[in-house]
Amino acid sequence: MTSRRLSTEAVVLRSMRYGEADRILHAITPEHGRVGAIAKGARRPRSKLGGRLEPLAVVQLELQRGRSDLMTVVGADTVAVHHRILTSHAALESAQRACHVVDRTCVPDEPAARVHGLLRSLLALLDGRPDAAHEGLQLAFRLKLLYALGLQPALGSCVRCGRHDALVAFDDAQGGAVCAACRSGAVSIDPGSLAFMIEALGAPLQDAPSAPPAVARQVHRAINGLAAEHLGVDLRGEPS
Structure with a gap:
């Protein structure tokens, strides 16, 4: 049986605003291929997810599987950032x-x-x-x-x-x-x-x-x- 909780390194491919404060992202992972996930409340000022889920970021994602195709982001730690690309x-x-x-x-x-x-x-x-x-x-x-x-x-x-x-x-x-x-x-x-x-x-x-x-x-x-x-x-x- 597939675990409903997974942890994986990911490169964020794209990130879109959703609703009033959420963010939907696509990311590529080594073990699970491309994943789609919703980060609830990520756009709120005090969110711990915040800028960690911007495109090009490399993050360690904690994801929860749900009933839909979209997983839920329950945690994210920065692995690598690419500030010079932005210049x-x-x-x-x-x-x-x-x-x-x-x-x-x-x-x-x-x-x-x-x-x-x-x-x-x-x-x-x-x-x-x-x-x-x-x-x-x-x-x-x-x-x-x-x-x-x-x-x-x-x-x-x-x-x-x-x-x-x-x-x-x-x-x-x-x-x-x-x-x-x-x-x-x-x-x-x-x-x-x-x-x-x-x-x-x-x-x-x-x-x-x-x-x-x-x-x-x-x-x-x-x-x-x-x-x-x-x-x-x-x-x-x-x-x-």
Whole structure:
């Protein structure tokens, strides 16, 4: 029988005002995947929860399961804060976009230790080096996120015939590059974009390659196509 009370580390993905004094949050946890919870009275001046549940915060949550999908926050202790991210528009935007895609792609009650660790690594990088925020880093994060969720695009050979050269398109349904002879129905992709994806997947986040605009557009399209085809989610919208 599932315990009705749980304690877990969590990264707060988003937090919304609810009612007169409550707050609803989504967070990613290692053991329980994405969780939704209500923090009752969190917006009252004397609440002990208060600013601990803001987006990007890493907290140790004490949660109580109820009858609805939303758990109840009964306690929260700060594990890590990322004050320097807030001083840089680029770093803050990058962190918010990363939280958005994690919120969209992860589901409740499925362990997500790799995703949780990946997001923590990105936030620590941006907090330590706010100037590290660039589009290549965001794309590298998303590629690694898909990999953590079990989606590793085939980039070194044609997913239809196995050919290793003349890779000219990307097949979302098959999950990888295709050659000129097999390209029917696939979307064109340049060698530079495939090379970026290979390098980004193989390098640590702090060494993410830069992505020129044309490469970024093609890689975003491939990532969005994979997410839509295999996860059933639309990543095209960005957080406001």
